[in-house]
Amino acid sequence: MIELTIDILTFFCVYVIITLSLNFQHGYAGIFNLGLYFPIIVGALVAAYLPGRLAMLIYNIKGLDFAANNAAVISLLRPNLSSDPLVSIMLLVVTLAVAMGLCYLLGFLSAYPSLKLPADYLALFMLCAGESLRVIGMQTDWLAGGVMGITIINPFWWLREYSYYGMALFAITVTAAVILVYERMCNSPLGRLLRSIRENELTSASLGKDANRIKRDTLTFSFTILGLAGVLHAFLMGAVVVGGYTRVDFSFWPWLMMIIGGTGNNLGVFLGTFGLVIMRRIMIVAKHYFWFLPFNVVWFEPILLAAMLAATLVFRPQGIFPEQPMKVSEYVRKVLKLEAKE
Amino acid sequence: MASRTKSAGQSHNQLDDEPLLRVINVSKRFGNFFALRDVSIDIPKKSIVLLIGPNGSGKTTLVNCISGVYKPDGGTIMFDGKNITGLPIHEIVRLGLGRTFQIPQPFMRMTVAENLLVCGQDNPGESFLLSMNRKKWRDIEKKNLERMYQVLKTIGLQDKADNLACELSGGQLKLLELGRLLMLISKMMLLDEPIGGVNPVLAHNIFSHIVNIRDEFGISFLIIEHRLDIAMKYVDFVYVLSAGSVVASGTPREIVEMGKLYEVYLA
């Protein structure tokens, strides 16, 4: 039971980071991006490629290839890393830094076409970019084991039997930090600025705001955090199977979570994510209750997603917790932490 | 034509002879259609200048060229001694030249207060890194809020502060447009039909504000308006535009006496 709870919790953590980043990009800045999974895959690929090979260098394991001789290398690395917390943590930090740095760069590069294209074509472009990366990942064996996938190190092996809990605790801590960061940013003048650009770029420009630069910075920041989510997911799974990072699981489901929760409302998105993650996890675990379905329950998920998406669009497009701009008195009290005026 | 198209600078006694805004031989075409042909106007410091002419004469196109929405095909625009021809909109605004829109363009799903607060310039809270640290921008926000309260009072929308912009009436949106400009500390403002569709009492109200702002802060205005009955009373100088060219200029009295208005509007 505890394992199930932790499993749901960690899955929830990864998805919260993803949906809050999406809300930041779209709910606040109005950038329409359907290729959310692009930086996530980048993060996962870095986690697949880098720490294992670095560990091999450190422990002088030669003559083997991390991807081709994956099982053998892992079995050699595990005892080493189990007694070396310092190196393990260092590997974790380096992987995060490289993944986030790479995503930052990619975000910067992606911003260039994104600002020239009309909104719907940007969305498509990012979707295709994500799909292309997935194809590349699945075709390239040395990167992340191609179609079969690759097992990766666990930076908390030194906790022995508690290594899974260590990883989970790390994920929860990181998620809490991300939530705090996004909350701070969204309730600041920056949040206000992003929403103004979302509402009317021309008016924003006529107030002296460089809309292009700000949208680029938003995308870049969002990419960086999504890369973080990718790395976390990879370490939590203990393996990277690029084929598993589909547009349905890592782009469309987050979109639904944001829309159902309430686009533009961080709390709404948080709750929407919570509800849907629990629903999905329980569905997977309680597979045998779906005996009445004439087909494999795996395919029930996209159908359910489609039905929920359609229902939301038709009946409640603003979500369960729609965006609520703050009253001035609230803003003064809660955000500025001053006494209310007038 | 020299006597008919006097530059605004010449008919004023200015200590500072250099006009704040100089539009020199600006042209703009869309395909084969020439919206503006060699238009030259000057706006002195601390003055209110009116731009009039029939529909399609190129008034809004000229304002769009000046404010950076369009890039002129020919000519130069100098603002406060700097060449602003073809600069992006936000850069021109940062140099001190702001504008309003003929059809109000508020931030619909934000409150009136937020619509005004977002006008604050150089707010560290708007940077990605510093926004996370409240201490860095709290004081500036306080000042921003104080200024916002003043502006709200000036435009008379205090009790609408927490309403969403989409809930305001047409006249209130015009006031909000003005309010946004008041929040910006500009050297000059371009107003596109600030009293269009507004009742006469409110219209005179708006123009009195404009005059007060000119007197108190020394800000210049270039105003496009059709409501000559109201506008002419408040302005220092008038340019008449027709089919993309300046056909007459002078003080309001001179323009009326010239009789050119009838030709231009009724032809």
Place this chain on the structure above:
Amino acid sequence: MIPIPIILTAVVYSFILSILAMGFTLQYITLSVPNLAYATIAFASTYLTLTFSLMGMVPYTAMPFAFLLGGAISYMLYKLVAYLRNKGTSIVGLMMATIVFDLIIYAGMNIYADYLAQVFKLYAGSFSLSEYDLKIFSIPAILLVSAATSIGLVVFFTLMLIKTKFGIAMRAVMENYNLANVHGINTERVLSIAWFFVGGIAGLSGSLYPIWFAMDPWVGARMFISIFAACVVGGLRSIYGSLLGGFLIAFSEIIVTYLLSIYFPWIWSYRAVTSMLIAAVALVEMPSGIAGLIQKLRGG
């Protein structure tokens, strides 16, 4: 010298892709909504071709059914999107609506593949029907059928646009929806029929795909990249531009990658990605595509 099989592959592929690109652009022009389910609709009918072949019939007998299936799905999708559009849903919501259909068809395809696996004891995860093809004078029939279908469709479509009343109505709706409405054209009916037609030809083209190529449930997603690239290169709002773009992208994907693979053998598996790169460059350098370039050279 390029081997004949490669040239044939390029030719078949280009006929299929160009029709698909043309259809996608047509749907985009009519409602200003890119149909994300488009590729999935097209490739759902590959399973029809598979079924018919397994039952012992000539694969081409699936074609009319593929047209009806694609048309029906597309029609239903149109109804949903039009309904939401009238409600005032934003472009985001409308694209989400197309995703709804994409998901359902995706699940449907996989469920059917599982079913086939059970009934016919066949791994439908990856299949190719080239062995079921007919040979006409020792040329694979697919070559002639794909060429005839594509050329026939383009001719039919062009004639329809120019000569028939319906075609003129459709042009009016594409030009200016509201104006067409005001002029008494039943825009809803015109668009429903147009989307049915486009879905139909998508299904038709898609049904031909497995007769030459290997098919798996992810082909739709990969082809979407190529379709998108073809439309970008051709010109986002130009039907004939997309047709041309389809040919260009198809040939570059097969022929150019083949030539490159002589020096870099690994490049062959990344064919789909090369289209993506071309699309990216095209978006940055010539955003209005070839059609835009031609327009600029003519008028401007």
